[in-house]
Amino acid sequence: MDVVELTSALIAAESITPAQGAVFDVLEQALVPIGFTVERFVAGEAPDGPVENLLAVRRAGAGPHFAFAGHLDVVPPGEGWTSSAFDPQVRGDLLYGRGAVDMKGAIAAFTAALAHLPAAGTVSLIITGDEEGPATYGTVALIERMQATGLIPDLCLVGEPTSSARLGDTIKIGRRGSTVIDIDVPGRQGHVAYPHLADNPVPRLVRALAEIDGIVLDEGTDWFQPSNIEIIDLTVGNRATNVIPGKAAARISIRFNDRHRGQDLIERIERIVHTHAPAAIVRGRVYGDAFLTEPGRLSDVISDAVEARLGFRPELSTSGGTSDARFLSRICPVAEFGLVNATMHKLDEAVAIPDLHDLTAIYADILRRVFA
Structure with a gap:
């Protein structure tokens, strides 16, 4: 599975918040062939709903349950893009399109990482179509669905674009x-x-x-x-x-x-x-509400994987705005780690193609370390 191709396919599926339909089709079509059972459901009513969500699970024997969380919805593109916001284009080393870094690129990287690893333990993807909007019937509804079936992760990684100056420089372990x-x-x-x-x-x-x-x-x-x-x-x-x-x-x-x-x-x-x-x-x-995941196993695993790939250790931070990690922190330790956030929500949002490949490798290493 090629991470650039998957990111491009997700970008091309227009998904202004609240996202539904085609963009979930793209992700489901990538997950099913690599062993995931995919459940999609719609939650809520107007004015904050309805919202489409996706919960994908792959079980492979005994072992921990590691979850990846994210969102497929994006903010409106605005006027003034060099090319269409939902027409992914590669120019030089950059892939342009709304959602490239926030956060379709990270979802694609995690999916691509899974495609190249043998199944072990339990892995789930908690994906909402409403993080950029009210977030009333998104991750909260997914958590309720997971609790009802006893599917509670041991650790959770949210793929928000936490990196600042370069990929890997920051992990979020809490939010105000x-x-x-x-x-x-x-x-x-x-x-x-x-x-x-x-x-x-x-x-x-x-x-x-x-x-x-x-x-x-x-x-x-x-x-x-x-x-x-x-x-x-x-x-x-x-x-x-x-x-x-x-x-x-x-x-x-x-x-x-x-x-x-x-x-x-x-x-x-x-x-x-x-x-x-x-x-x-x-x-x-x-x-x-504010949350903090004290430095420990989760942040160590992410930091070790970053250092192994990029040669330096990330800063642990609680800066920035809110994310859906605020909900996930209620059920398990959670941290956020993803792409460079310099162009998120901006015109001509773009991700560096080498960063997509590096992030895929880092996510794969995180999984190896969790299931070792």
């Missing part, structure tokens, strides 16, 4: 959590010349935001940078010059380390807001 909180403060509209007949919500909201902005959640930990709260929107929508507005709203985003839980942070913000604006409505959504 993320929550977004909307604040709506009601008032009573009136004429600015008669403020006693109105109720201006803006000062109350501003005072609440000032207190929130002054919060120092922590100074960071051994593995995580400091948590941060950012005010990302402030809306009144009042175009008149002589009207006290009847409402004001704001939105804040919190990225937090493993000293905090998302729901606790929502409740803390709610208490502050209600101190200044008792009638305010506060709505929060936790997109994922």
Whole structure:
């Protein structure tokens, strides 16, 4: 199985989030001939669904269960590509196309690695069509399906593009959590010349935001940078010059380390807001709590395989945004390792062809070490 050909075939199957259909056909057709049983199912309803998912399993006697997780959906390509985003093209040493690095290339590399190895233990692929979107019915639904059948991995590798300057320089062993909180403060509209007949919500909201902005959640930990709260929107929508507005709203985003839980942070913000604006409505959504897989067997196996192929050891990191590893961490140790992320989500996304071959070899070595 050629990793460049498989990556190209996956790119050519347009799969803007939520992905479905053809791109799953391509992967299934690659997995079945190498001994995998493939289950595809659709989960959820509008507005966050339906979402197509794929769970593939190959069992070969006693041994550990190693899982690879990833997503086939991609972000919209945008305008201005040199060639069509879903027409994979090789120019020089680069393969261009949306999803080349995030993360069809890694899925292809892992599949190609498996094609050249004798079956051992249990290997599963946990592949969703909705990681770039709400992620409500993607990996979460896959985990529920696995738990219902007792198919719990011992170790899991997520093929996100974690490398920064060169392939292999970074492994993610954790991620910060993320929550977004909307604040709506009601008032009573009136004429600015008669403020006693109105109720201006803006000062109350501003005072609440000032207190929130002054919060120092922590100074960071051994593995995580400091948590941060950012005010990302402030809306009144009042175009008149002589009207006290009847409402004001704001939105804040919190990225937090493993000293905090998302729901606790929502409740803390709610208490502050209600101190200044008792009638305010506060709505929060936790997109994922922080997690950390302490350095150990999984990170050692990945690091050893990288060093054997590339001659250096990766940095262990928890930087960056969220990924589906936040869900998988609930059931087993998980780490993320994949391609260079310099062009992900950008115009003319591209992967270096030598990196695809190196990543395939590294994934194959990881499997050998796990099943040795």
